[in-house]
């Protein structure tokens with residue numbers, strides 16, 4: 001990966017964060033920057049300039065971040081001296097980023113931070129509501145802040161649908177070259193997502209099995225045990241499809257399904273991702289009706305229902321859960337279903353990919369657990385928590401006869417010293433500082449993904465009565481998502497086995 005990096009850590013560097021008073025900045029960006037600083041992985045000379053409408057002086061902003069950062073960095077990483085040293089690199093400028101004329105102040109502030117002249121090695125991070133994503137780059141251009149070595153990181157969601165994503169891409173390409181644009185998808189920054197590539201492409205033994213001949217179906221799950229917390233306003237305009245599926249989940253499908261790139265660099269890797277998106281089998285009427293299940297959490301025990309959350313319409317039909325069956329029309333994957341699901345307020349937080357291998361063509365043994373056949377092999381790639389890889393296979397039970405029991409062989413990241421404490425944001429910000437765009441989404445990938453999912457959004461818009469199933473907060477989602485799998489003789493790996501009261505599930 002090092003050869004993909006084009007900037008050195010010696011050049012003075014300024015990072016400008018738009019939306020610096022917001023949730024993402026305090027919870028993710030500042031802790032990530034602190035962790036890079038503490039590990040000596042930031043350029044020697046650097047400044048971080050927060051920008052927002054909230055009025056702070058530099059010192060007020062420093063004390064605000066000082067208070068907040070301590071809540072979000074791990075205890076073992078808290079070190080007063082380092083934190084104080086980090087905070088001394090922070091500055092703040094109070095402007096409204098929506099107003100072009102105010103960028104003159106930004107230009108002056110950058111000049112001040114650069115010493116004699118305006119610095120060129122500048123990274124703009126857009127941590128604002130998405131409504132500003134199309135506005136800020138144009139204002140930067142007006143004030144000639146889009147210099148040759150500047151870069152811009154844009155948060156997700158990049159667009160609201162295909163048309164808006166295309167418009168945004170046009171705006172960005174009128175201001176920056178593609179090499180300067182970093183569309184962030186923090187799932188790709190996760191160590192364990194990257195490990196999926198290592199697992200597949202650094203080992204010879206799995207590749208021959210990694211195709212339609214041996215794989216029966218694949219599950220991709222990214223569920224959470226929290227609700228939408230304070231993000232009601234945002235979530236109402238997004239829903240699970242835009243918040244998780246169009247970006248994170250499809251990215252995991254791509255990592256699982258892609259061909260090995262000839263060389264691991266930004267162009268080759270991202271070419272292979274786009275090929276997967278372009279091979280997704282377009283959804284037809286049957287898929288839209290039967291292979292997509294959307295749900296919304298309802299109040300249960302002490303947990304609020306989605307419609308009771310702050311900032312949410314009490315009659316909202318926004319989905320907080322979605323399960324889908326996807327197909328990939330290419331030689332490797334034709335006929336292999338990919339089942340994906342995500343949801344808020346599930347029983348646990350887990351992100352994992354389960355690859356189900358086909359059964360042996362002829363069974364000569366019986367399963368010890370009463371099944372007619374021993375169960376098929378499964379490979380579980382666990383991205384979080386308990387990061388690791390588990391292979392399930394049949395072994396003979398000790399004693400007489402030939403009863404087969406499924407056993408596991410597992411690797412845990414702990415054995416390699418655990419997943420590094422710097423999280424996905426640290427990894428991605430560092431890559432951007434050094435000019436490596438490999439783990440960021442390219443314009444054609446964003447558009448290819450929206451192109452695939454647009455029919456779902458249109459279908460929901462045009463069919464107001466398309467089912468939206470309620471599921472009690474703290475459960476595994478609508479039962480219909482199980483039924484969808486049964487068509488293939490399959491079931492979700494973490495099914496709601498212990499559910500006794502199915503009356504709680506109803507159509508909304």
Ligand SMILES: NC(=O)C1=CN([C@@H]2O[C@H](COP(=O)(O)OP(=O)(O)OC[C@H]3O[C@@H](n4cnc5c(N)ncnc54)[C@H](OP(=O)(O)O)[C@@H]3O)[C@@H](O)[C@H]2O)C=CC1
Pocket residue numbers: 018019020021022023024025027051052053054096097098126127128129130132155156157234
């Ligand atoms: N929070 C998270 O965990 C995640 C967030 N994201 C994305 O990151 C971006 C930022 O998220 P988050 O920090 O939660 O957002 P916030 O709602 O906290 O907004 C960030 C800041 O933007 C400024 N802002 C808000 N509305 C406007 C407006 N109308 N005009 C100008 N400035 C405005 C506010 O600062 P001020 O009032 O000072 O101008 C606010 O503090 C979003 O696009 C979100 O989708 C992505 C993944 C996770």
Ligand SMILES: O=C1O[C@H](COP(=O)(O)O)[C@@H](O)[C@H](O)[C@H]1O
Pocket residue numbers: 186224243244351
């Ligand atoms: O981007 C998002 O991701 C988080 C889940 O990310 P994770 O790294 O904690 O698994 C999700 O909660 C949020 O709604 C979404 O915007």
